Amino acid sequence: MTQILFKNKDMKDLHTIKVYEEQGGYQSLKKAFDQEPDEIVAAVKASGLRGRGGAGFPTGLKWSFLAKDVFPRYLCCNADESEPGTCKDRELLLKNPHLLLEGMIVCSYACRIETGYIYMRGEFHDLSFIMDKAIEEAHAKGYLGKNIMGTGFNLEIYTHLGAGAYICGEESALLNSLEGGRGEPRMKPPFPAVEGLYAKPTVINNVETLCVVPYIVNEGAEKYAALGTEKSKGTKLVSVSGHVKKPGNYEVVMGTSTREIIYDLAGGIRDDNELKAFIPGGSSVPMLPADQVDVGYDYESLAAAGTMLGSGALIVIDNKANIVETTLRLISFYMHESCGKCTPCREGTRWLHQIVERILQHKGQLEYINKIEDICGNMAFKTFCPLADACVAPVMSSIKHFRSEYEEYFKNTPVGSV
């Protein structure tokens, strides 16, 4: 299978600039600098690359939205990987830091940016040293700093660590955090491309997204766009976790069937149990039951199935698992991570937690389901950022596909206990 990001990933010392360059690293810089910045933006648009952090917004389009002639501009690489089930960016940062830097340099040149930050989650403290070392090496080679390769283009890239807050992966919260504040999301518009970091035009891209950019410059947009499906181009890193024999990060061409990912790449269900459900794109997207396992792993196929590709975290659940318990765990996560700014999210996550907890204690009754649906209806799309929607997704999808498991709990409810 075509490997773009994970090519050579297990090669010894790939994280050093020496080995990285021996493998053709940093070749895209010269090619990029021979072009006008706008030509690169056009190429990224033509490649069909979409943001790999979760929202799937077309990357080239995002770059082209930068407010015209407003400087300085900033690049923020979102390395706040915290979506439950997702661990692909960590592997890239750990094994191939120069690929990210190369992508960031090309992006900065294309968007006329002179300062870039890599916002890493606080728990990646050790990875920040790897990244800092890579930055130092790139500096020494003249790929960063003043007048890069004699082009007159200047760029500095710095790492910045968060301190434990899932919400900081939301781009406007990330900006507030990077500015030294509480990581609460901002009202949009204005979007970061117009008013981002320090109220200046800002590009925010996920690690994986930026890592694709050198390939597009080197091999051409057509070659990238030839991979995948109509609306989902290229390859995607998938973190497969849960009840599989070989959990791991795998790079697949968009449109690969989910069955192939679970059964061929990840070795199938552990202990030879049956597949019960899977969450295709991280905990914030609706789960699907086993009978939909043939769905193509791409944006449009998953959307048609009523879910999303999200961050590419495929969480596999077998028939021994209790869906209501699993759902409660996810609600508990969103309750913990809600920043508290918007009432529907702050209160809604807590109410859902209380209700589902009661159900699990056999203290529920059938009308609790209606109550859950009512609360979810008052949370989704009613907040500054999508955290509330993210909590609603597993809850509503678990009821939709596994309602009988909830109802099982109502059967033995002692009279008068509710």
Place this chain on the structure above:
Amino acid sequence: MSGFTFSEKQEEEIAGILSKYPFKKSAMLPLLTLVQRAERVISPEAMVAIGQKLDCSPAYVQSVLSFYTMYHTEKVGKYMILFCINISCQLNGCDKLLEYAADKLDIKVGETTPDEKFTLHREECLADCTNAPMMRVNDTFYGNLTEQRIDQILDSLD
């Protein structure tokens, strides 16, 4: 005025941090992290000192630090154990292992051992899901946990 002073080495580090940003306040998280790692706690005095560095009030510093889970206003142990309990780890049996770790350390989750060696916290997803169940002890990730492995890891720390 402030009962907290940065060491000479820390002052150097702070100068380096400040040079990364066009606005001082962006150094807030890095400075808080610096203090947390050195002291294992962020005291009110340290909040004052950080506020002075960044031209903001101690109250503002406190409002920021209270937002993030990695800062502590009560001293944590020499080894901070963050035990992931999110979905991939839950599906792989982390709940029993967390209980095991708490029993072994003879503390409740969220507490610190009396000798201040270990603090045990529940943690949300740490981005190591393919090695679930996992925990982070200070900066090190430990995956594929079993009771035996927890014993080995915790016993090896001095």
